[in-house]
Amino acid sequence: MLQIAFIRENQEKVIQALAKRNMDAKSIVEDVLQLDAQRRATQVELDGILAESNKLSKDIGEMMKNGEKSKAAILKEKTVLNKEKSKKLAETADAIAIELSEKLYSLPNLPADIVPVGKTPEENITVFEAGEVPVLYKGAQPHWELVKKYDIIDFELGNKIAGAGFPVYKGKGARLQRALINYFLDKNTAAGYNEVQVPHMVNEASAYGTGQLPDKEGQMYHDATDNLYLIPTAEVPVTNLFRDVILNENELPVLTTAYTPCFRREAGSYGAHVRGLNRLHQFDKVEIVRVEHPDKSYEALDGMVEHVKGLLNELKLPYRILRLCGGDMGFTSALTYDFEVFSTAQDRWLEISSVSNFETFQANRLKLRFKDKDGKNQLAHTLNGSALALPRVLAGILENYQTAEGIVIPEVLRPYCGFDIID
Structure with a gap:
């Protein structure tokens, strides 16, 4: 605010x-x-x-x-x-x-000076690109066909249990999903982020604190009886750990990471671009959150971008980084970088992470402050990023690593999976 x-x-x-x-x-x-x-x-x-x-x-x-x-x-x-x-x-x-x-x-955050002017995603600016797009074998398929071929994700079974957008992961698919979660958490904790396990539901004050309410009310699953909301991202409960908190300046920065399932209604989403894992109502994500001194938050944002780059470099997936224009940026953000993985089988880019600086916008709602050297209370800056969102990362791995013999597991994930190939 x-x-x-x-x-x-x-x-x-x-x-x-x-x-x-x-x-x-x-x-x-x-x-x-x-x-x-x-x-x-x-x-x-x-x-x-x-x-x-x-x-x-x-x-x-x-x-x-x-x-x-x-x-x-x-x-x-x-x-x-x-x-x-x-x-x-x-x-x-x-x-x-x-x-x-x-x-x-009702007023969104003010865009940072370097945010480009624009109304649509097509006006976002590509600031970095890395990785080689693989040449796939003849007969390569998109992931929604691959998961049926190898029986690793069942969309129809999930539809029977809950509805569209709630997949069931099976066998090596479930193990690969768990491997990605553990890999991301291990990399985050090695980088200094403190792991926490947080509630998957939040109260109204928490949703207002990080800006999901009133802006995203229609996109959140709501339990009217207890007035609780299923979380759309771990950012909400993790950042609210610091609601109504006054930190000492020497306690900054505070680095936190968490794995949670995420729930989004995604009302109105339809079409080929949301097939399979491209758009889900329930999905897994590992989040990183930082509470920073205002003088150091943009340096911290650059560090978060480098951290996510490191994950994608190790997974050896082709990716690019976009600086979002004003019209495509989230309500609470002052500056956002989106990461996208290239899906060779779909011949399109898939968003897999957003890394944002909110400056004092969330802190003002949360009353998250720190006591400076003069003993005065100042609003902190908050930042968060996906490190990483699993569905489209998994889609990128399945599609880019597919061969005629099966889906090869990225080398960095093999110790976590316990197998080298899905065949």
Whole structure:
């Protein structure tokens, strides 16, 4: 959430920055500032009445001591009126605060200066590309055919149990899935990330804290009875570990990693581009999250990008990195790099990771702060990235490593799998 003081002092800058997201924010910003002015004016009036009431109470006490009961009675009548006024003003202030919060929640994060202008994914900028696209044998197939051929993932069985988008992994498919999870976690912990196991459901405050609510409400599975949400990513519970926390500056940075299943409704998704593992309602992902000093967060973002590059280099998958344009960037992000693996069998790029810096946007919602050297509380910066999302990584491995004899396992995963080929 944007800080109201920043909006107040940088009205035009905020409007211009959000224009990079193809958003005309002028009216919302004006409403925010008007509500803020009303809130502050109401609070000043309320504080004045409360101060006057405190003084009247002291004066009444003195008068009663001095036997001036008639004068005290007059002042008591005034305190009754002040009490009624203060109650109404407090109710008005609360109503304004709620409306102001709703307006602030509707404003996305400001894009960083280097975010390119653009409306569609086609306007994202490729900043890096690596790996050789393999030449496949004649008769090579997309992964949704391969998994049937080798009986390693059953989409129809998952559809029977839960519905489309909930696959069942079987035999070597299940072992390869587990191998990827363990490999990613081991690489993350070796890089200094502390592994945690977190709940797979979160409350409303947690979803608001990281920005899934109200922006992504329609994309989240919701249990209305207990008002809990199935997590769309481990980012939500992991980042909320630090909600309402004040860290000491010497505790920064804080590095955390977690494996979780993820749940997304993906309402409206259809077509060939979502076949098989390309788009699921339930999938596995290993996440990395950082809490950083504001002066070091972009250096940390570069380090996260290098870390994900290292994973893909070891898996020997052809990939590229995109800097997302304003129109394709997530609601909470200030800067995002997307990683995409090239699927040779599908002849298309598949997104397998997003690495983002949220600056203070999430921290302001979470009240995540650190105490600086002068003893002042400052908002921290939060960052997160997929390291990695499994479905499309698995699709890339199945399709790019397929041979006439079977699907060869990447060398780095063989100790985790216990086998070299799926045949």
